[in-house]
Every structure is written in C-alpha cells, then in structure tokens.
Amino acid sequence: MFPMNMNAGAGDRLKKNDRMRPDMKFNELVERRQSTRKFSEQPVDREQIITCIEAARLAPSAENVQPWRFIVLDNRQSIEQFGNEAFSGVYRFSRWAMHAPVIIAIAVELDLLANRIGKEIQGTQYYLIDVGIAGEHIVLQAEELGLGSCWIGWFHARKGAKALGLLRGMKLAALIALGHPAEPRSKKKEKKPLEKI
Numbered sequence: 001m002f003p004m005n006m007n008a009g010a011g012d013r014l015k016k017n018d019r020m021r022p023d024m025k026f027n028e029l030v031e032r033r034q035s036t037r038k039f040s041e042q043p044v045d046r047e048q049i050i051t052c053i054e055a056a057r058l059a060p061s062a063e064n065v066q067p068w069r070f071i072v073l074d075n076r077q078s079i080e081q082f083g084n085e086a087f088s089g090v091y092r093f094s095r096w097a098m099h100a101p102v103i104i105a106i107a108v109e110l111d112l113l114a115n116r117i118g119k120e121i122q123g124t125q126y127y128l129i130d131v132g133i134a135g136e137h138i139v140l141q142a143e144e145l146g147l148g149s150c151w152i153g154w155f156h157a158r159k160g161a162k163a164l165g166l167l168r169g170m171k172l173a174a175l176i177a178l179g180h181p182a183e184p185r186s187k188k189k190e191k192k193p194l195e196k197i
Contacts, residue, residue, distance in 0.1 A: 029143055034188060036148025039100045039179035048145050049074065049102060052178070055141035056106075059134040062126035068134050068173075071105040071164050079103055086160030086175075094154045100177035103152075104138060105160070106131050111169045131173045138176055148181035 024032070053070050061067060073079045082105075083098035097103060108127040139149040152175035161172040 024144060029140055031188075032185075033139060033143040033149075034185065035150040036179070036181045037096050037150055037177070038182040039148060039177070040182045041101070042180040044074070044102050044147065044179055046074075048142075048147065049104075049178070051145065052104070052138045052141045052147075055137040056134040059130070059137045061130040061133070065109075065130075067108040067110075067127050067130055069107045069109070069170065071107065073103040073105065074101065082160065082163045085163040086155040086157075086172075088156060088159065091154055091156050094152050097150070097152055097175065097177040100150075100179045102178040104176045104178060105164055105172060106135055106174045106176070107161070107164070107166055107170045108173045109169060110171050127171075127173065135174050135176055138178075142178055146180075147178055150177045151175075152177060 049072055053072070056068070056070065057066075073082055079098055079100070082103065083095060087095045087098065108131060110127065135151065139151065142149040155172075155175060157172045160175075161170065164172065166172060
C-alpha cells in the first residue's frame with residue numbers, strides 16, 4: 001500500500017504491452033473502455049500506476065480544491081486486509097475485486113469550503129462530482145496503457161476507511177480495480193443512440 005504523492009513524468013519509463021494504444025483518438029479510447037472484473041496475475045508496473053494517478057491529479061474540481069487523496073493497494077496482503085472489511089456482509093458482491101492486482105481507493109476531504117457551500121446552499125455534494133471526474137481520468141489512462149479497470153461503488157465505506165487508516169474528516173468515496181485483463185475483450189454493451197439522450 002502506498003499513498004500517492006509522487007512526481008510526474010513516469011510515462012517516459014513505461015514498458016509497452018500489446019494492448020497499449022497511445023495512438024488512439026479520444027473517441028476511440030472512450031469507445032474501447034469497458035469494465036474488467038477478471039484480471040490476470042501479471043503485476044501492474046508501478047510507473048503505470050503513477051501515470052494513472054497523474055492523470056487524475058490533473059482533473060478539474062470545484063473551486064480547484066482538489067479534495068482527493070489516492071491510496072494504492074498493490075499487494076495481496078493489503079488487498080485482502082482491506083477487502084475483508086470493505087467487502088463484508090451485504091457488500092460481499094464486490095469481493096471479486098480482491099483478485100485484482102491493484103485497487104485504487106479515492107478518499108476525499110469533506111471539510112473544504114467548496115464542499116460545505118455546495119451542500120448547504122445548492123444541495124450539491126461537489127466532492128462526488130470531483131471524484132467522478134478524477135476517477136474517470138484514471139480508467140481512461142488505464143485503457144490507453146492497455147490495462148483493464150472497473151469502478152467499484154458497492155463497499156462498506158466506514159469499515160473501508162478504518163482499514164485504510166483515514167483521518168477524521170476524510171471519506172472513502174470510490175474504488176477502482178486495475179490490472180491486466182484475464183480474458184479477451186467482451187462484446188460491448190449496447191448504449192442508447194444519440195437521439196435518445
């Protein structure tokens with residue numbers, strides 16, 4: 001487990017793999033991305049993880065408060081300890097994520113002015129929007145690097161936060177499983193046509 005507070009520029013040192021597609025146009029990248037729930041045992045290079053977090057670091061946020069903190073679980077022991085808490089009870093349906101080589105936990109600072117104002121005046125919890133944008137940067141960067149990923153929203157937030165040692169005032173907002181897909185790309189799910197949205 002390592003908290004992300006690292007320098008940029010790791011992309012220059014990345015090892016290439018046969019799924020890596022740095023030449024893709026953005027629309028192709030978005031179209032190719034799909035949720036991966038079965039991962040191979042191949043480890044993810046630390047540089048690839050850092051590159052994904054760097055993409056999230058550059059995401060916009062309300063009033064540029066950047067409320068997020070990223071905690072990377074990248075070994076069996078830390079993933080099992082975390083998963084046994086976060087994926088317990090009714091949340092057991094997310095236990096598949098314990099087989100991923102990497103879980104990125106996205107935590108947020110709740111006591112920031114933008115969050116308080118948004119909630120009290122507008123009824124909007126801006127940190128949820130901010131986390132969504134930053135997390136999507138992670139999964140799109142992962143796709144470009146040839147990695148599979150999957151958002152996880154079904155977990156015990158309190159137990160997960162305790163397992164991660166989050167401080168008071170921090171909330172565990174989202175998880176992203178990351179790794180090399182174990183199976184070939186499945187058929188894309190059907191999306192609504194443009195005229196229906």
